[in-house]
Amino acid sequence: MLAIINGLVYTMNGPVIPKGTVLVDGGKITYVGSSINLPRQVEIIDATGKYIIPGLIDAHTHVGILEEIYRIEGDDTNETADPITPHLRAIDAVNPADLGFQDALAGGVTTVVTGPGSANIVGGEMVVMKTSGTVVDDMILRFPAGLKCALGENPKRVYGNSNKMPVTRMASAALLRETLVAAQTYQAKVARAATENTTPPERNLKMEAVVRVLKGEIPLRVHAHRADDIMTAIRIAKEFDLQLIVEHCTEGHLIAPWIAKAGVKAVVGPIISNRAKVELMNRSLETAMALYKVGVPFAIMTDHPVVPIHYLSLSAGLAVKGGLPEEEALRAITINAAKLLGIEDRVGSLEVGKDADIIVTDRPIFDPNHQVEQVFVNGRLVLQN
Known part of the structure; x- marks a missing residue:
C-alpha cells in the first residue's frame, strides 16, 4: 500500500x-x-x-513503431506496397524496448496511442497502451483503438510518384469509399450466411478490420490537415454513419463550427512544428481554442517522433499561449484524451x-x-x- x-x-x-x-x-x-x-x-x-x-496521455504517436536511433531497422511505420492495408495491426510492430518509451515516462506520459503512419489511405489498426512494460500484450489498454486512414498530401506523394492511385484527392476519397462499400458487402454476406445457416464467405482480414468500423466498435481515425480534407473525412463518415476522429486537424480553426455540427472529435497537433509541407501553411496555436469554443471534444498530441513525446506538456502549454484555458489544456492530455479514446474508466x-x-x-x-x-x-x- x-x-x-x-x-x-x-x-x-x-x-x-x-x-x-x-x-x-x-x-x-x-x-x-x-x-x-x-x-x-x-x-x-x-x-x-x-x-x-x-499520468499524461498522448493520443497520437508512433512510439515503438518508428523507433529512436534506428532507421530502416526500427521503422515499421508505413507498408507502402499497397494503399489499402486495414488488416495491419500496430501491436505486431511495437517494440517495448524503444527508447521513446523511456522518454515518455521522463515526460510524465503513461498512456499513448500508437499506430501506422499516413502513407496509406487505410493504414491499419491502432492501439492504446501503457508506456511501462516489457511485453506489448501486458501493456495494452484498448486494441483495436481505431482504424488509421489518411487524406491529403501523404498518400498522393507516396503513390502518385509511382503512377498508382491515389494521384489526386478525388482518388483518395474514392479508394476509402470503395473499401467501406466492399466491407459492407462482406458484412452482408456473413450476416446472410448466419441467418440462412449456410457456408460463410472465406475469411477476409482486410474486411474484418473495416467491418469493426462499420459496426461502430472502433472509430475511423483520419489523418487530415487541410480544411477541405477534414470536410471530406466528415462527408464520408456521414455517408457511412461512422464514428470519426480527425487526426492533426491543423486547419480546424478555419472550419470549427462545421466540425462541431458534425459531432466529430479531434486530436490536435503536433503543435511544435514548422511548415514542413504545404498543408501545414495555416498551422496555428489557436486551433485548440477554436475547437474548445464551439464544443468539439479534442485531445493534444505530439505525433512522436515528429515532436519528442516528452514535450507533450509543452505542446499543451503552447495551446494555452494560443488562448486555451490552462485547465482545458491539462484536460486535453488527461481526462478528455481518455474520454476520446474510450478508456476513461481506467485512466x-x-x-x-x-x-x-x-x-x-x-x-x-x-x-x-x-x-x-x-x-x-x-x-x-x-x-x-
Whole structure:
C-alpha cells in the first residue's frame, strides 16, 4: 500500500485538493482526498510543495513503431506496397524496448496511442497502451483503438510518384469509399450466411478490420490537415454513419463550427512544428481554442517522433499561449484524451477504482522548467528523478 501525501492534487474530475492524499493499493487508487487516517502498513511519499497529477496521455504517436536511433531497422511505420492495408495491426510492430518509451515516462506520459503512419489511405489498426512494460500484450489498454486512414498530401506523394492511385484527392476519397462499400458487402454476406445457416464467405482480414468500423466498435481515425480534407473525412463518415476522429486537424480553426455540427472529435497537433509541407501553411496555436469554443471534444498530441513525446506538456502549454484555458489544456492530455479514446474508466483522472497512473512534479506542469520527479504506472514506481 502506498500513500502520496501533502501535495496539490489535480483530480481532473473535481476540484484541486491542497495538501491532498492519494492512496494506492493493488495497482488501483483507493482514496483521493484531503485527510485520512493512514493504515500502519503503508509506504508514505511526502509531496509537500509538489504537484500530484494523473499520468499524461498522448493520443497520437508512433512510439515503438518508428523507433529512436534506428532507421530502416526500427521503422515499421508505413507498408507502402499497397494503399489499402486495414488488416495491419500496430501491436505486431511495437517494440517495448524503444527508447521513446523511456522518454515518455521522463515526460510524465503513461498512456499513448500508437499506430501506422499516413502513407496509406487505410493504414491499419491502432492501439492504446501503457508506456511501462516489457511485453506489448501486458501493456495494452484498448486494441483495436481505431482504424488509421489518411487524406491529403501523404498518400498522393507516396503513390502518385509511382503512377498508382491515389494521384489526386478525388482518388483518395474514392479508394476509402470503395473499401467501406466492399466491407459492407462482406458484412452482408456473413450476416446472410448466419441467418440462412449456410457456408460463410472465406475469411477476409482486410474486411474484418473495416467491418469493426462499420459496426461502430472502433472509430475511423483520419489523418487530415487541410480544411477541405477534414470536410471530406466528415462527408464520408456521414455517408457511412461512422464514428470519426480527425487526426492533426491543423486547419480546424478555419472550419470549427462545421466540425462541431458534425459531432466529430479531434486530436490536435503536433503543435511544435514548422511548415514542413504545404498543408501545414495555416498551422496555428489557436486551433485548440477554436475547437474548445464551439464544443468539439479534442485531445493534444505530439505525433512522436515528429515532436519528442516528452514535450507533450509543452505542446499543451503552447495551446494555452494560443488562448486555451490552462485547465482545458491539462484536460486535453488527461481526462478528455481518455474520454476520446474510450478508456476513461481506467485512466485520465485521480479517482477511486482507476489505475494508479500518477506523476509528481516540482512545479506546475505548464512551467517549462518543471521536473517530473516520480512516475507511477499501475501503482508501481517506474521513474525516480
